[in-house]
Amino acid sequence: MMSTDDLIRSLATAAGTRRSVSLQTAFAVTGAASLACALLLVFSVIGIRQDFAEMAVRMPFAFKVVYTGALVVGASVLALYAATPGASATALYALSPAVILLVCGVIFDPTGLPIMGRTNTAVAFCVGHILFLSLPAMVLTFVFMRKGAPTQSLFAGAVIGILSASLGAMAYTLACKNDGMAFVATWYTAACAIMAFIGAVVGHRVLRW
Amino acid sequence: MTVEEREQRWTEAMRAERRGEAVAYERMLKEVATVLRRSLAPRLVRVGLGAHEAEDLVQEILIGLHRKRNSWDPARPFLPWLHAITRYKLIDFMRQRRRDTRRSVDLPVEDWLEIVEGPVYEANWSTWEVDRHLAVLPVSQRKIVRAIAVEGASIRNVARGLATSEGAVRVTLHRAIRRLLGAADPTPKIELLPRNAHDEHR
Numbered sequence: 149m150m151s152t153d154d155l156i157r158s159l160a161t162a163a164g165t166r167r168s169v170s171l172q173t174a175f176a177v178t179g180a181a182s183l184a185c186a187l188l189l190v191f192s193v194i195g196i197r198q199d200f201a202e203m204a205v206r207m208p209f210a211f212k213v214v215y216t217g218a219l220v221v222g223a224s225v226l227a228l229y230a231a232t233p234g235a236s237a238t239a240l241y242a243l244s245p246a247v248i249l250l251v252c253g254v255i256f257d258p259t260g261l262p263i264m265g266r267t268n269t270a271v272a273f274c275v276g277h278i279l280f281l282s283l284p285a286m287v288l289t290f291v292f293m294r295k296g297a298p299t300q301s302l303f304a305g306a307v308i309g310i311l312s313a314s315l316g317a318m319a320y321t322l323a324c325k326n327d328g329m330a331f332v333a334t335w336y337t338a339a340c341a342i343m344a345f346i347g348a349v350v351g352h353r354v355l356r357w
Numbered sequence: 358m359t360v361e362e363r364e365q366r367w368t369e370a371m372r373a374e375r376r377g378e379a380v381a382y383e384r385m386l387k388e389v390a391t392v393l394r395r396s397l398a399p400r401l402v403r404v405g406l407g408a409h410e411a412e413d414l415v416q417e418i419l420i421g422l423h424r425k426r427n428s429w430d431p432a433r434p435f436l437p438w439l440h441a442i443t444r445y446k447l448i449d450f451m452r453q454r455r456r457d458t459r460r461s462v463d464l465p466v467e468d469w470l471e472i473v474e475g476p477v478y479e480a481n482w483s484t485w486e487v488d489r490h491l492a493v494l495p496v497s498q499r500k501i502v503r504a505i506a507v508e509g510a511s512i513r514n515v516a517r518g519l520a521t522s523e524g525a526v527r528v529t530l531h532r533a534i535r536r537l538l539g540a541a542d543p544t545p546k547i548e549l550l551p552r553n554a555h556d557e558h559r
Contacts, residue, residue: 155416156386159423164377166427232428233441297425299445356449357421 171231171296178292179224182285182312186319189281196322208259208327215253215332216321218246219314219340227289227311230304231296253333261328270326271335277323278339282316286347290354298355305351306344313343360436363392368435374426389422390415393443400447406454418446493540498533501526 190196203209222243229239265271289308298304317336326332358366370385398411421442429438487507491499504510504518512530516523 152390152412152416152419153387155419156383156390159386159419160379160383162423163374163379163382169427170430171428232430232433232438233425233445234433234437234439295427297421297428297442299441357425 171228174292174295175224175228175231178288179220179311179315182288182315183319185284185288186281186316187322189284190319190322194277194281194320194323197325200322203327206327208329208332209321211249211253211329212321212324212332212336213318215246215249216314216318216336218249219243219310219336220318222246223307223311223314226307227293227304230298230300230307231293233297233299250333250337253329257328257330257333259328259330261326261331263328263330263334265326265328265331265335270331274320274324274326274331274335275339275342278313278316278320278336279342280316281319282312282339282343285312285315286343290350293351293355294357297357298351301351301355302348304355306348308351309343309345309347310340312347313340316343363388364434364436367439368431371426371429371435372431375431386419386423389439390419393418397443397447404451410454414447414450417450418443421446490537490540494533494536498529498536501529502533502537505530 197203222245225239225242229235229237229242265274267273286308289312293304293308314336317339324332367385367389370381373381374385393415394411397414398408401411401414402408422439425442429435491502494502500519501515504515505512510518512523512526516526519526
């Protein structure tokens, strides 16, 4: 082991060599690339809804977009918080709009559509598609998180999971044929929970520095 | 140096690092190392680690600070950032040491099985010793003592096995015990000997 003074001297010679792209910039690029990948997958693999133009102006679609949007924004704030040592924990409140929408969606569902979807396989179909669409986002956000300095690897991994699942869900709104608000609130959230779990398990191994 | 002064000084040095001023950065790293050493050494001593461990940890923290210096936002205070990194590295360090400890004192299952099997020798050895003690007894007494005291049979079963009464077995057992006591004691009690002699002549 070298002496601490030698170590400090060698570290100091690297002063100013790392070009400072701020974490926020890096994150914005990551998020945009993730959403672009998910959209590309929707268009190329799944295909958008046939009646998309007609459906896009209705309330259920608006709810889907607003809910996934709230999740994306909330998880983004959390991801930046998790990547920054010593950041303020008030970032945790960023998820509250999504939680409020979730509760409202489940309790006051005006559409009256069944919570299990239009067909028997709707749940597995939707959740599976969202998980599939969130995979590129997960890889990209993990790369971002490794550039940051997460001091709680389990939490950071879980946040990455939520973020990538909500990006995947946002892209999936173009294809999803189930308009029930309770369905969307429940099963989109379930996909987020699954990805959060996977993210936490992976993050615990991958995010140490 | 008060906390505010330190905050201001180190923040300035971190900004200087981004401009490529190695001297200011080096001075700051030295000051950070001194402060960390002072605050971490007693903490590590309290959990039974030595001073050289503190030095290892200080170096780990300095390397972490250096590698992740991009995650510090110049608009944000520096000390909370440094504190979070220090805490992370301290916990990581302790976890690693604990893992090392576990590995060095670990008891593999093969070793453990050998330990459990050990008493077999002792049992053999003690049987041998019992045999040695029982050798002072006549054959008939030895048989009964062995069956009852060593193998744990009941008096009734022994009587049935030897085709005698339970009373006879009991009497023989008592005699055997007296004889064993006499053999164990180098100065046998006077009263025992005549009675033994008497028994044998009966």
